[in-house]
Amino acid sequence: MKKETRKEQIIQISAKLFKDKGYAAVSMRDIAKELDIKAASLYNHIESKQDILKIIIISLAEEFTKRMTVIYSSNENNISKLHQIVALHVDIAYRNQYEMASLNNNWMHLENGITYYLELRNSYEDNFRAIINNGVQSGELINSNPEVTLFSMLSTLRHLYLWIPKMEEINPKELSDNLSKVLINGILNK
Amino acid sequence: MKKETRKEQIIQISAKLFKDKGYAAVSMRDIAKELDIKAASLYNHIESKQDILKIIIISLAEEFTKRMTVIYSSNENNISKLHQIVALHVDIAYRNQYEMASLNNNWMHLENGITYYLELRNSYEDNFRAIINNGVQSGELINSNPEVTLFSMLSTLRHLYLWIPKMEEINPKELSDNLSKVLINGILNK
């Protein structure tokens, strides 16, 4: 029952095309052409174009939310939790460069799974926000607007997939360490 | 000869729709419906759908590039230049929330202006990178990977338009100050 290779190929090729042109601008014929088959043949493996998008986005969103819950619930201090969040994003971004683009830019085209997706995203963001607020309360973090801190970190982490291909000389561990320093300690030499 | 109001309306409504659904998913009939006219009537004011996208993106990219050149060429120190870059992005993001989305997510759909757009973007990024590198060399900035610093700041600044509507209680000056602190000084309480 491990015959899902063709379906997985379709998902992967679709994610790549969605990254380059966006969901709406990619046709079933585009996807089929990449696999050297006709568009109608895709339907032997997937239910619809929507089906493809849903699989890409929901599986990734679930991984983010699950792993964020683990970090949030751990006994570490809040600074350490922020380091783990950075490492989480670097890990996922390295392994899912194309899928990340759909998560960021194509979720609004979800027709059936959009409510569930937004629940996952809200859960993720709420945990992130709580860690920052706890860090401020405990005195670990400076008392600046927590929403700005959240926004700044999230914007950087969510778009890692755009820069990883440009930074070929750096490995995931190095990137994670560098990013933690820049995001948390700042860039000032003092 | 100031009769461009209708054209400007079309551009503005289009930018708004492009932000919500992306260029490819917005039809000329969608744009027309927002203005309570028929799609064919749009062509009394604009040349094509491409024309709309080009106007939105190129005018914004030119403003970024021009103002970045001014900052780069000034006599201030590099930290001060970074503060000015933050203020530049906050200023533009507040006044062009919809257009920023096209700049970030729809530039790949430009058919005629894409080379020019990429030149503008590269010029902008090169100046930004040079300021960071100069700051490292002069000892103003920590000697971490400059590409990571650039990426982190740019990711945050480019997606301000997504968060500004969510932070209604903050004004541009406050946002700019907060963001400068977070991006440059870090978030650690030490």
Place this chain on the structure above:
DNA sequence: AAAGTAGACTAACGATCGTTAGTTTACTTG
């Protein structure tokens, strides 16, 4: 009042879209 014009309209074009139905091919299983 006449002429010109800005800006809307209807109707239609060829292209492309996602998807379905029915068929064929090639391999695997009994």
Place this chain on the structure above:
DNA sequence: CAAGTAAACTAACGATCGTTAGTCTACTTT
């Protein structure tokens, strides 16, 4: 070897796409 099946194919559907051509209306300018 026969039967079954996975996965490709051709052909076509109705819908929608960007755009053009030609027309009408209402206002402005002379």
